[in-house]
Amino acid sequence: MSPGYHPVLDPTLAPPFTEAALPVLRNPQLRKNVAHAIDVIQAKRNKLVTEKTDWQELRAAASAIRAHTLENLAAYIEMFESRCTAAGGSVYWASDAAEARRIILEILRKENASEVIKIKSMTSAEIQLNPFLEASGVSVFETDLAEIILQLGEDEPSHIVVPALHVNRSQVREIFARRMGRPELTDDPRALTAAARDYLRKKFLSVPTAISGANFLIAETGGVAIVESEGNGRMCLTLPGTMITVAGIEKLLPRFQDLEVMLQVLARSATGERMNPYTSLWTGVTPGDGPQSFHVVLLDNQRSTILAKRVERQTLKCIRCAACMNSCPVYRQTGGHAYGSIYPGPIGAILTPQLMQMHHAQSLPYASSLCGECYEVCPVKINIPEVLLELRSQVVNQERRDMSRFVDPMYVGLRIADLLFSRAWLFHAAQRLGRIGARFFTRKDGWIHSLPSVGAKWTQTRDLRGLPDETFHEWWDSRRAKRSGEAG
């Protein structure tokens, strides 16, 4: 089956990050698969970024374009709606996930659709569309290779660009052999890919309704752009008669020309290529070419709330390239499932809790050592560490109002530390007391091997030097006393 466990990517149900990471850390195959995948993408990305001598200028432009779009989102989104409608598209607005699902189902019912083919869409996963449609009698067929692997394997995505990176070839072979009825399949990736191609061809040519996400919505033209590698996107957006695109309201770009920046940074960041194989852009409905019934569902789902917040707004600049998680040393060890959200890694750590209005996923802002690598690589310059710190302070402010804080050793410890730091004499007294207390735990070699409570978290894998007999300031004081004694 899938790599050995069934993760939950619903932030309202997922265990906290610290707990969710444990089984992953103990899974050598998973850790190897994740590290391997990341190393491959990173090597390609780094080579092309070095080659692109105007990389920093592109980042500056990409960041500015996205920031400007967000600052004027109301104007740009209305522009998009008007142009898209004029070109023959139908535009809908969904305040939340439930409404988006209802709107999509209503469209499907009107078209008498009992089956849909899908292009991979994080947004559709965010609104949990597939289980809802299945429960409503609509069969959903994912068409991205990774999504088929996950759908047939009853597994969940662990990365936003390479969702099945935690699955290796023999695991894929086993899934395809069983679910496609192809027991003779080898585990050669070429053979597996060919099997997927055959399996999907029939679907592409027969299912009349498709659902997609969008990489970019172009305000000035009403156009929608999809960036892909496999060609299943082109199949889904060309062959069926009906197309439904669900897109977050933040996906806007002001003008068609802005793609000259975004496509350059996206391809290099996401897959380490100068340009991905296929990028498609369409505007409303084109007679004689592609779907004649086109619908765009614009999804809010907390984005307008995030937009209103000074520090957090930059979260919405994200173009879903996954460079942050590819560079993250935490993600490298845990993979995506530990984040308990379809948005994992650094971007997930800031986006998920905000989508949950800080009622869930409060452990995610702490799932970071604040190393800053994500900010370094982000093509739109989202200062992820800055947002992480802001969200941490919101989590603490929640804690300040909760009675349980008095029994949380970290909370209590930090409040006491603040008191101790407020006066040098208090700090010094605490140091002296600490020195005495530490003696109990300090072994003959001068090191501490085991501590209780929160300290045990340190000593489970590391020793700690025992407190020295003299603090620096005590040394300084006695040296000064000696010198003035000598002088006098």
Next chain:
Amino acid sequence: MRASLFITCYNDTLFPETGRAVVNLLERLGVDLEFNPKQTCCGQMHANSGFRSEAFSQAKRLVQLYRDAESVVIPSSSCVAMVRDQYPALFEELGNEALRREFAALLPRIYELSEFLVDKLKVDDVGAYFPHRVTYHASCHGLRGIHLGDRPFRLLAKVRGLELAPLPNLDRCCGFGGTFAVKNAEVSSAMLSVKLQDVFSTRAEYCTALDNSCLMHLGGAMHRQYAGMKTIHMAQILASTDSSPAEIAQ
């Protein structure tokens, strides 16, 4: 040249030998060093844990303590990063106009140790002697936070007898991350184990850095594993001479 030393709360308590080395080194270089006895902490631990108002009160204290200092030397890049990266937002949100002015006046006078040596004293040869094979670990705050660049390498290159073994994957985080080391101890340890593979591959006797925070984490595991390598803050290497070799903790 006068300078005021901000030793940092954890160096004061856990790594006084680093402080002694800074004093010996700077005095040897002719710096008239002072030490404000009222100092405690820069507020980083509280800021990074989400306790912003507490962090602000510590930040305010620090800024007021060093109002009259000519320069402030801090042997910890994470604390310098705290002052440069986070103090502006804290003073903006929680401070007043007067405090913001005081902070703005102090900011250019704050130096991490290697910055003070290279930029202010304009030396890279500090007359050090440390005949050992050493690898240098670039802390994230030093590398990406305050952009120390090649300063540490320039200083180490001039240490007589020192054989520098470059660390592979230099830009990868060691996993300390402050309270992260305890709040997410298992992931921190996984990152540590990956980092140690690179550190051990250098076959160095000592792993050095400009932050005792990372070194506490790396060194703690080395000690647990009887690894045959030790950690040492770069101040102690730079202070080391043949007549006065480095103070190395057990």
Next chain:
Amino acid sequence: MTRPSIDSRTQIVERLRAANGSAALDREGLAQAYDALPRQYIRQGKLSPSAKIDLLIERLREYDADVVESTPEMLPATIGSRLAASRRKTFVVPSGAPSAWRIAGFDWKIDAGLDIKAIEDTDGVVTGASYAIADSGTIVLHHTAEEGRRVLTLLPDWHLCILRTSQVVETLPEYFASLKEPPQLVTWISGPSATADIEMTRIKGVHGPRLLNVILVCE
């Protein structure tokens, strides 16, 4: 068309306006702010025309595309040799393709509203293109009469694309700068389809033509 979400539209736009607040600009202000955005990246390429063509050919060959150069006089012969080398029989062309492309000795379908099955049953497709971008090896289709509707360059397994050297630009920004207005339909093709979803092993040719042939007509 009934839109049960009209309420939501009002609510969402209100929230967005409130979030944008006093920073929101009027039409003219918006255009000015847009024009002031920093664009210090490379806009114009620096290569000579022949170096630019060489770069395009190099990038296309990196994608395993088969690239040959030709001239307007030699073009029919070049097309003939490409078709023969393919060992394929049945080809489809867009309705706006020059009749000179339909070389004798092969079965030709003209897409004037063919049904999908007919396109699926061909061995290959021959089209023009609107632009090519050298530094990424990208072929740009605007789906004109000479390029055909999108399904035409999607279903057949073999695609012969006829490009003129005057259609080649070096950089992506040059392509955008040369447009008088944004096209309604675009497909940017940079190599055959690919996936790296299985252990990051790059497999070429998933959906869409697995074989790409390009004739560069030097003018």
